[in-house]
Amino acid sequence: MLFLFFFLIALAAASYGVVWLADQPGSLTLEFAGQHIETSIPVAIGGLLLLIAAIILVWAIIVALVRLPKRMAGGSRERRKAKGLDVLSQGLVAVGAGDLARAKKAAQLAQKLLPEEPLTQLLVAQSAQLSGDNNTAAKAFHKMTLKPETKLLGLRGLHVEAKRREDADAAHHFAAKAQDIAPLPWAGSAVLQHLAASGEWDKAREALEKSVTAKAIDLPEAQKLRAVIETAMAVQREREQPHDALHLARQALKRRPNFVPAAVTAARVLIRHGDQKQAMKLIETVFAASPHPDLVEVYLDALPGEANSQRVAGVERLARLAWSAPAARHALAEAALAARDFAKAREALAPLVAEGEHPTAHTCLLMAEIEDAENGPSGPVREWLARGSRAPRDPVWIADGVVSRHWLPLSPVTGRLDAFEWKTPPHSVHHLTEEGRPNIPIAFRSRPDRPAIEAAAQS
Incomplete structure (x- = not known):
């Protein structure tokens, strides 16, 4: 609207100027190369304007x-770029869908159309990974690490490839280089896990603090990992x-x-130096x-001693602090059994084996041991072993x-920190300890007077 207003004003001014110029008297005479030209002022100005328009x-x-x-060349490049981007898009979709043939074809075409495009190298790498060609x-x-805009992506890919071929040193090298460029969560986690797996807990703690400072990890998670690292350091320096x-x-x-591994470590140190009361108070x-x-x-x-x-009285005092927990009742039952107080042992396990309850394997094995200790090998012993x-x-x-x-600070499979949890294992797990024996309670395993029951439990 404003443009139209100014256009009308300009048009009116131009019209007024033309009319004014036409009303002015006078003429223009030009002599050039023997030629004599005489014309009016309006005609001369009009001719000049036409000449300028022709020149333009x-x-x-x-x-x-x-x-x-x-x-024409630029249009060709634009069409080539547009086609290349379309090929890249199709190739990345093919990689995501697991279509190896389409991904490889798209990668080859993208290299011809857009050889300098960063995403081209990503498509080539991912299609090669899909086909198992790790060298390519x-x-x-x-190549991606040679360009500043794709260096971090290239380092991430090299880190993954190094882990895939189980080259821990190379994986750490690439993660550390990426961490030096930017505080990325994946790089910080990889550096931390490598240092932890190497037992370099002091350096691991420093790496964690760098990630916290860079806000690459949230504070609640950082606190958990700090506790794990400090507990691992305590175990390392315990003696x-x-x-x-x-x-x-x-x-x-x-x-x-209430982090159990830390409490256990602290209590062991206190006991070793004769401060049993402080250790008992901490455990309670x-x-x-x-x-x-x-x-x-x-x-x-x-x-x-x-x-x-x-x-038994001491264990009962501890068990009463968490009387509804199976671990508390198992502890009292084991202590009472060692003292041959069968009534108290049965009383401790009674709520766990009551009608409608589903006693665990440990509970059943304890009941079998109580029956065997009190009455000798009998039907109830075999029945409890069968239930177990x-x-x-x-x-x-x-x-x-x-x-x-025992608790470990990191997974022996993936190297992940704080991986161990106290929980019921799935059915697919091999329920074995480091010694290759069933993971039944220590108190039960260590009793030499129950070889028959232990053999039955292992079978």
Whole structure:
């Protein structure tokens, strides 16, 4: 609307100027090369304007002719680029769909149409990975590292390829180079896992702090990993540097309250240096919130070498802190069985074997042991062993399908930190300890007077 307004004003001004010029008297005389030309002022101005318009038109035609080849070449490049981008799109879709033939064809065509396009190398690498051609994939990723805009992507690809061929040093090298360029979560995690797998816990903690500073990891997750690393450091220094180990374990407990591995490590250090009362107090505090068999094992070490009846009283005091937990009742039953207090052992397990309940394998094996100790080999012993073979499994330390007798800071399969969880294993897992034996409770395994029951449990 505003443009139309100004256009009308300009048109009116031009019309007024033409009328004014036509009304002016006078003439224009031109003598050139023996020629005498005389005309009015309006006609002379009109002729001048026509001459200027003709010159502009001729100049435009000349410029257009000069630029025509370049424009034709540019149009060809644009069409080539458009076709190349379309091929790239189709190729990446084919890679995602797992269509190897289309992906390879698209990669070859993209290399012809767009050899300098960063996505071309990505398509070549991914199609090579899809076909299992790791050498071609690595070469494509290496080319990507030569350009600043694709260097991180190339390093990520080289890291993946190194892990695929199980070259830990090369994988760490590429991850560290990427981490130096930018604090990426994948690079920080890879560097951290490599240092942890190498047992370089101090450097692992430094790497974690760098990721936290760069905000490549959220704080809750960082606190968990700090606790895991500090617990691993405490275990490493437990014998040679007990004071440092105790400090690290307590620090881990502050970061991750009721973290059983940290509590167990701290308690072991305290017991080794004669502070049993402090160790028992620590275990009782953690056991009330996280009843765990590992805590019971250390608690038994902290109890003074008294009579079995007194040890039963100590274990009962601990068990009462989490009386509804199976681990608490199992602990009391085992202590009572060792003291040959069969009534108390049965009483501890009674809620777990009551009608309508589904006792676990550990509970069934304990009941079989109680029957055998009290009445000798009999039908009830065989019945409990049979029930145990079909019973639900007890929780274990498990990570990536691997069961460990003790907690470990990282998975032996993937190297992932904080991978071990205390939970019921799936049916597909091989329920074995490091020694290749069934992961039944230590207290049950270690009794030499029950070879027949143990053999039956293993079978």
